Amino acid sequence: MKQVIISGASAGIGAVTAARFLDAGWAVTNLSRRPCPVAGVTSIHCDFAKPESVAKVAAELAAGVADAAQLLLIHNASLLRNDRTGECDDDSFREVLQINLAAPNTLNTALLPLMKPGSAVIYVGSTLSEKAVPNSASYVTTKHATIGMMRATCQDLVGRGIHTACVCPGFTDTEMLRSHIGTDPATEEAVASMSAFGRLIKPEEIAETIVWAATHPVINGAVLHANLGQVER
Numbered sequence: 602m603k604q605v606i607i608s609g610a611s612a613g614i615g616a617v618t619a620a621r622f623l624d625a626g627w628a629v630t631n632l633s634r635r636p637c638p639v640a641g642v643t644s645i646h647c648d649f650a651k652p653e654s655v656a657k658v659a660a661e662l663a664a665g666v667a668d669a670a671q672l673l674l675i676h677n678a679s680l681l682r683n684d685r686t687g688e689c690d691d692d693s694f695r696e697v698l699q700i701n702l703a704a705p706n707t708l709n710t711a712l713l714p715l716m717k718p719g720s721a722v723i724y725v726g727s728t729l730s731e732k733a734v735p736n737s738a739s740y741v742t743t744k745h746a747t748i749g750m751m752r753a754t755c756q757d758l759v760g761r762g763i764h765t766a767c768v769c770p771g772f773t774d775t776e777m778l779r780s781h782i783g784t785d786p787a788t789e790e791a792v793a794s795m796s797a798f799g800r801l802i803k804p805e806e807i808a809e810t811i812v813w814a815a816t817h818p819v820i821n822g823a824v825l826h827a828n829l830g831q832v833e834r
């Protein structure tokens with residue numbers, strides 16, 4: 602059996618990625634609070650903000666993946682909160698760390714020892730994994746660390762036949778982006794103009810990149826920016 606476990610496939614990039622893997626013949630399991638809207642995807646309720654929820658689900662998954670000839674683990678769920686260095690409440694900062702970094706670590710710890718050659722661990726970063734903007738301190742911090750986690754994964758899996766990569770989307774038209782920019786056409790145009798193509802990225806474009814990254818071991822350890830070419834100002 603070829604199996605994919607993806608976090609945050611209830612919406613946006615994750616939901617489209619889950620659909621693409623399903624179409625390609627993979628058994629797909631989503632981890633999030635809401636179910637995945639794609640028929641045929643198995644959803645397991647999991648709140649990444651709660652360590653005990655993630656640990657319970659990780660243990661259940663570990664008991665069920667022994668038969669997977671290939672397992673793809675896609676760390677996609679994340680929280681973007683508007684906060685600033687010097688004003689960022691500790692509890693809020695810890696919650697972002699928990700969702701964006703500690704939860705993937707819990708899943709890695711439970712599942713990596715069970716993964717066979719031909720498997721992969723794909724992290725979803727951001728353009729903000731390698732640059733910063735104001736008002737997103739916890740997100741920028743954790744997305745930079747996502748690249749560090751991916752590189753550590755690459756080094757620690759040497760010899761196992763399992764590859765990893767970090768796909769870093771730019772401005773993609775999803776709930777996460779819309780909750781920050783809204784639907785005002787002028788705002789959308791301003792954000793779109795920050796890409797060299799003058800448009801937002803479609804979630805399908807990122808999903809295809811993730812599926813490609815997960816199935817091409819030659820890119821092991823790579824950071825793949827998928828942002829249509831960000832315009833630097």
Ligand SMILES: NC(=O)c1ccc[n+]([C@@H]2O[C@H](COP(=O)([O-])OP(=O)(O)OC[C@H]3O[C@@H](n4cnc5c(N)ncnc54)[C@H](OP(=O)(O)O)[C@@H]3O)[C@@H](O)[C@H]2O)c1
Pocket residue numbers: 608609610611612613614615632633634635636647648649650676677678679680700725726727728769770771772773774775776777778
């Ligand atoms: N959209 C962009 O412009 C953009 C740009 C750069 C990077 N990215 C990255 O791309 C990835 C996907 O983002 P998206 O734009 O597709 O976002 P989205 O549409 O808002 O979806 C986010 C997903 O994360 C899950 N999630 C959030 N908090 C969670 C929690 N506490 N427990 C479990 N799951 C949780 C959500 O599931 P539930 O709410 O159902 O729990 C949802 O499925 C993220 O890593 C994001 O940082 C996006």
